[in-house]
Amino acid sequence: MSDHKTIKITVLRYRPEEEDAPTEQTYEVEFRDDWVVLDALNHIKDHIDGTLSFRWSCRMGVCGSCGMMVNGEPKLTCAAMLRDYYPKEVRVEPLVNFPIVRDLVTDMTDFMDKLKAVKPWIIREEEKPVSEGEYRQTPDQLKDYKQFSQCINCMLCYAACPVYGLEHDFVGPAAIALGHRYNLDSRDEGIQQRQHVIASKEGIWECTYVGECSVVCPKHVDPAEAIQQTKVATTTNRFKSLVMPWGNKT
Amino acid sequence: MNYKEHKSEPFWWGMFSQGGVIAALLIPIHIFLGGIAVHLGLIDAELMSHERLTGLLQNPLVKLYLCVLLIFTLYHAAHRIRFTLAEIGLHSLAKVLPFLCYGGALVGTAVVLYILWVLF
Numbered sequence: 568m569s570d571h572k573t574i575k576i577t578v579l580r581y582r583p584e585e586e587d588a589p590t591e592q593t594y595e596v597e598f599r600d601d602w603v604v605l606d607a608l609n610h611i612k613d614h615i616d617g618t619l620s621f622r623w624s625c626r627m628g629v630c631g632s633c634g635m636m637v638n639g640e641p642k643l644t645c646a647a648m649l650r651d652y653y654p655k656e657v658r659v660e661p662l663v664n665f666p667i668v669r670d671l672v673t674d675m676t677d678f679m680d681k682l683k684a685v686k687p688w689i690i691r692e693e694e695k696p697v698s699e700g701e702y703r704q705t706p707d708q709l710k711d712y713k714q715f716s717q718c719i720n721c722m723l724c725y726a727a728c729p730v731y732g733l734e735h736d737f738v739g740p741a742a743i744a745l746g747h748r749y750n751l752d753s754r755d756e757g758i759q760q761r762q763h764v765i766a767s768k769e770g771i772w773e774c775t776y777v778g779e780c781s782v783v784c785p786k787h788v789d790p791a792e793a794i795q796q797t798k799v800a801t802t803t804n805r806f807k808s809l810v811m812p813w814g815n816k817t
Numbered sequence: 818m819n820y821k822e823h824k825s826e827p828f829w830w831g832m833f834s835q836g837g838v839i840a841a842l843l844i845p846i847h848i849f850l851g852g853i854a855v856h857l858g859l860i861d862a863e864l865m866s867h868e869r870l871t872g873l874l875q876n877p878l879v880k881l882y883l884c885v886l887l888i889f890t891l892y893h894a895a896h897r898i899r900f901t902l903a904e905i906g907l908h909s910l911a912k913v914l915p916f917l918c919y920g921g922a923l924v925g926t927a928v929v930l931y932i933l934w935v936l937f
């Protein structure tokens with residue numbers, strides 16, 4: 568039986584055709600122990616105010632589309648239990664560091680461009696014919712990159728990263744981690760095609776190892792570690808190529 | 818966006834990270850020995866006397882050790898200061914900060930070498 572507990576949800580609103588700057592709106596919704604923040608937002612949209620806009624899809628932490636700031640922290644709203652905040656009120660805002668399109672919806676263009684720039688797919692100098700079968704990989708080779716392949720492009724790491732906040736050209740945690748994921752893949756031969764992006768001024772060298780990206784990542788990708796590994800590898804290769812210019816360049 | 822591999826940054830970062838290891842591992846030992854242990858009477862003050870320490874400097878291995886200790890940490894500091902200044906708002910100086918910071922470290926390197934090899 569419901570005991571009619573309620574919780575206040577304050578949401579940032581921005582309707583560009585109506586207002587010049589974002590405002591906020593508070594809704595009071597029923598509190599349910601098994602609800603996540605996204606459930607409360609859907610309840611608002613379905614029963615209180617159909618004009619509220621936000622993105623979501625899977626409701627199970629795999630699509631990466633429901634990332635928002637919940638009480639100031641970047642969170643997947645489908646994984647943020649309401650009971651962790653109750654009885655305090657919950658503030659929901661769009662992910663910071665991105666332009667707002669409408670209400671809780673942000674413009675992801677910048678991230679998409681950066682993602683494309685690191686070529687997050689397997690690159691082969693030459694594809695072998697299908698008749699020769701698949702590219703095989705040992706469990707150890709899989710282990711090398713598996714963690715970095717778990718990214719769901721939710722962009723929480725970009726919202727958490729103070730460097731990205733200051734320096735919008737920074738390629739950023741997820742894109743670098745994904746480039747690194749393919750560089751580590753035994754089937755891939757594309758490191759040269761990614762290096763000029765990943766090891767650019769706007770790439771790994773912009774990172775000062777704050778580590779917030781890894782703290783907020785819901786998939787434990789640890790993008791900070793990916794960046795650190797890439798810095799070490801790039802530096803080692805650079806010194807090697809200075810000492811042994813005739814050696815193999817990577 | 819036109820990306821270009823940054824060729825000099827690995828060098829500065831390499832010095833920064835080596836300097837970081839040295840700063841974290843060795844500097845506290847020196848602070849403890851010279852700054853705390855002597856004053857607490859844990860080691861004989863005579864052992865850390867000026868004459869004895871400058872005497873140690875005649876040994877080239879000691880000079881080499883001090884070079885590594887001081888020079889790498891200078892580059893560590895330079896790199897940190899460069900990024901800290903840029904991030905606390907001196908963004909417009911981002912282009913000159915590397916010259917100022919690493920330039921400072923280079924001057925520091927010259928001073929260290931001068932003291933160790935010319936003065937002693």
Ligand code: SF4
Nearest residue numbers: 718719721722724784
């Ligand atoms: S690295 Fe983690 S936080 Fe960043 S986009 Fe991928 S899953 Fe989200």
Ligand code: FES
Nearest residue numbers: 625626631633645
């Ligand atoms: S709705 Fe898909 S990750 Fe939250």
